[in-house]
Amino acid sequence: EGVGEGLASLYFINTIGAMVGVGLCGFFLFQLVGVPGATWVAVGINLLVGGVAIWGNRALAASGERERPSPEGGEGVSVSPSSSEAAPVDPLCALFSPRPVPPFPTPQAILNAAFFSGLAALAYEVYFNRVLSIMLGDTVFVFSIILIVFLGGIALGSAVFRRRIDRLSHLEEWLALCQFVIGCSILLLTPFLDWLPVVYAGIMVALDHLFPQIHVNWVVVNLVKLMLCTFMLGIPTLHMGASFPILGRLYTRSLRHLGEEVGTVYQWNTVGGIFGSILAGFVALPLFGSRVSLVLTALVSIAIGLYFWKERLRRLSAAAFPPLLVLFAVVAAVLLHPWDVLRMHAQTFLHYVDFAAMTRGERGKQGGEGGREAAHREGGEVRHYGYRALYYSEGIHTNVLVSGKGKNLQIHVGSKVQASTYFDDLINQYLLGHLPTLLHPAPRTGLITGLGAGIALGSMARHDSYRVIDVAEISANVIPAARLFGEFNGNVLDDPRVTIHLGDGRNYILATRTIYDVISTDAFEPYQANAAGFYTYDYMSACRRKLSKDGVFCLWLPLTTLPVAYNKVIIHSLEAAFPHMSVWALGPQCLLIGTMQPLRLDVAALERRFLSPAVQRELAPMGLVRIETFLAYLSLTEKESERLVQGVSLNTDDHPILELSASRNLTRPTIGENQAFLAEVRRSAGMKRRLRELLVPPPDDPTFWERMDRAYEMVTILLDALAKANMGDPEGAQRDFER
16 A cells, blocks of 8 residues: 555656756856856756765664565565456456456557656657747757746646555556546647737737736746646646556566566656657657647557557447547547647747737737738738748757748747848848958958858849859758748859858867868857857857958847847957957948958058959848948957956856847847847947958048048938837837938
8 A cells, every 4th residue: 555655746746847957947047157066066966865875774773663575575475456356357258268368458568658758758748849949949958948848837737646556446547647638638638729929929918918017027928838838738747647657557566576566667658658758749840740749649649549448448448439439530630730830839938929019909010020911910810911931851860940931031949030121131141241251352262151041141142253152051951941041042052162061060160171261150149049159159159260361150139039238248348359340330231340460451452352243132122232331330359349248247158148038038029129239339349440441442542531530420320210210219210211
């Protein structure tokens, strides 16, 4: 007696500890003490638990209170409900068979159930992490929330069954019921998963109506996400938590081998979890996608239930047929009902959503860069105005969607629009290729980390001086998506100079022996867990070691998701990694440049390359037709940045402060304050005078500096106007635009 309750209690306490560990680490420890500090905290807990166990063992041995199994409590002491209550034997079977009927379930059947239930549980976790992170944001906080819900549900399930396991008869039927509930609840949930962004937006609209501007509160936002994940996953995870103690109780046959038998069940359950995570992430997702994979895994749970309920099903016979028919109808409906991928990728978790307008019943735009998404929202309902999904693929690493209409295209990589053909995005993508190339006197080798839409790569390839252009891209399903942007990237993937290296960009830079003249990094968002590493001092230093003596490094500065204080962290990290740096404020966008040599530009030579037809074909529609305008975007160099970054921390792999801070600011627009900061920096840093040190003017052009000063002032006023427009002062912005 008490074996099942003790096992369930142990499982409950251990899982609760795991849940607390996830919460502390994901929400607090990384921010407070960094990755090494959080690791050392875990090590300290392990040492403390080990020390207490050793001390407790010695104390028990010394006091003689330790209980040892006696010879009398050997194999004959049975604690299995299956053997203590002997199953009725068929008289005919006993008459004609010399062997007794084996008990049901057999030990091997129980271990098989432990394996496949563990496989299904970890597969569910992989699938839901992929799907929910796309709709709620692929941040460290969302990942932590999903883990907390899984672990919390499992812990609560074991707690609920804790006092009942030893009193229940026919435990195999209770195991079957738990697996039925897991599978059927997943089947019923799957068709409606794509409505999660609408539900989330509706809740935030209601909260914003009651408490204006509450949608920018980081705590409230994560509590809403936690509530939604709990609502969706609560029932299946509760029954997952009940299943393991039942399996352990069914398999336990004797007190003498209690530890061995429980350990065997745990072993096979864990091995199943390992296989489940491998099959889900590396086989099922790329082959079948999340929706079909969820259905197939739900059928595994239901199959476990059917096996352990087979004795009851035999007795029910014809009565069991209608429920099975309904079950298969549900499966067919789920398989035939595709998800609306445009709705799933609506980005309602970002600050682009105008919850205030939705509260007032006005039509507000949501998603996309600066609110120019394919989907618009009216009264909480997502509507798509002519946009359609042109390409969708679920790969090992992420999901990729290309949506649009005509020439208006956008590529979603994971939860974020990675690139689009809108003006703000195009100027950014073009200059990620052109700016570092133009700042190098004669680049021969170039590297782009992150393919995206291929537009930055295409801009780099417009320059004939390149002999080798490499691309490091981790997701193979991005490559077909980039081909759909051929009109904007010049079908660059067919250029013989271009080589795509499938793999992580950071690892490629660490491993390659190639030395590059130019390295440019695609416009990643630092809140994304798989992209935050491109903003660390460690990454920038690794790039510096792969540059030639005249090499140029380029990085996008995320004005839209980071406040000024944290963008200073990026500037400081770049300044610490490179001998020389500069900041280029390109209107709505901003690029950082790290160089091995001091910036010294021959305007005449630069102008010849700048005005080449291939370059102007892309930059002229952006308004960059004069070299003075292009140079006027230079806003800061290392000489002026020293004062700005005093006392600012570095962003490193060990202390990823940007990833965490960006995830906290997803619902707060920051582009206006960043543009105001850049405009003020341009005035206070004396960059107008500094340009006379950095530029070598064309000979025999006495009006160059007059034009240069006028262009510099124009760009500063433009930044002022954009800042006012983004901070709610349209009248002031209009006056600046007129100036």
